[in-house]
Amino acid sequence: MMRNVKIDREGCIACGSCYALCPKVFEDDGTGTAQVVEEYMKEGPEVGEVGDDIGCVENAEDSCPVNVITVS
Numbered sequence: 274m275m276r277n278v279k280i281d282r283e284g285c286i287a288c289g290s291c292y293a294l295c296p297k298v299f300e301d302d303g304t305g306t307a308q309v310v311e312e313y314m315k316e317g318p319e320v321g322e323v324g325d326d327i328g329c330v331e332n333a334e335d336s337c338p339v340n341v342i343t344v345s
């Protein structure tokens with residue numbers, strides 16, 4: 274099963290948590306704001322799709338201090 278990952282980048286405060294905890298899926302876009310890495314990008318830098326084997330997306334979702342990451 275695939276899961277969707279969405280980052281509301283406008284609300285991102287560039288804390289770095291998501292890409293520290295889950296660098297396979299999240300990265301710094303160069304300004305500190307998070308984006309989905311190219312490998313998993315689906316619809317631009319805000320939306321990605323990952324397989325069940327990548328569990329760290331939930332850790333990233335839980336760690337975001339402004340709750341702008343949604344895993345569904």
Ligand code: SF4
Pocket residue numbers: 280284285286287288289290291292305306307333336337338339340341342
């Ligand atoms: S954890 Fe949230 S606020 Fe921090 S860099 Fe990631 S998306 Fe932005």
